Structure formats: C-alpha cells, structure tokens
Amino acid sequence: MVCLDTLIRLRRGQRTPQALRRLALPEGMTAPMGCDxxxxxxxxxxxxxxxxxxVGCVYADGEHWWWIVPSDSDYALRWPEPARYSAGAFLPDTPSVPDLIHKPGGTVPYTPPIPLYLALCRVTGTTPTWTRPISA
Known part of the structure; x- marks a missing residue:
C-alpha cells in the first residue's frame, strides 16, 4: 500500500529539474526530515x-532570504505571497548562490515551519489559511 506522503514525494521528484542548483547545508549539519x-x-x-x-539556516542574496524548513512543510498549507516554496531547497534561476547568513547552534538546519508561516503572514498582512485541497 502506498500512502499519500509517498505519492506527493514521487510527484515532486518528477517535476524537479536536475539542472537546478540546491542550497548546500553547512558542514556538520544533518537533515533527518529532508530539506525544503x-x-x-x-x-x-x-x-x-x-x-x-x-532560526535555522538562512541564506541571502541581493533579492531573497532563503529559510531551510523540513521537507513537505507546504503540505496542506498555502504560503503567503510573495513567499516562494522550493521543494528540495532547489534554487530557481538565480545569478549567484546565496550566502549563509545564519547558522544555528547544533546540527539541525531547520527553522520551524509553523512559526515561520505565521511570521510571514504577519509581515505580509495575510490571514493564515490552514488547509487547502490536496490532489494526487
């Protein structure tokens, strides 16, 4: 039996272009829940x-700040505009690789996704929405 989580990961794997660059975690960091x-x-x-x-690992370039969250932190959650969610922590066409501007103590790179979501809703004036339709 295949669960919904497995189907979502398989679907994302099909859509991820292999040529894109990915945010690299600092040496010594582990991502037991995957990275987005x-x-x-x-x-x-x-x-x-x-x-x-x-605050987990945060990267920045001249245009964006990138926050590392556990994989599937967009499950049933619509991140507020103008935030962009990147499954696999892949970078879209960017002129340069962002620099690491914050590294947390310890070995886990994650910013907790719910507080990040609520903070983004607050600064963008967006009302949080907790569910959205899921398609497989």
Missing part, C-alpha cells in the same frame, strides 16, 4: 527574523 526552502524578498527578512522562536 522558503524564499522571501530581502526587505522582509529582517522583519521576520525577530518574530521567530528559533
């Missing part, structure tokens, strides 16, 4: 940061 990333426009990054109880 949430990108926000650079001006929002400093506004989100103080609203979080824990």
């Amino acid at each position: 990333a949430v990108a926000v426009p650079a001006p929002l990054g400093p506004r989100v940061l103080p609203l979080l109880p824990r």
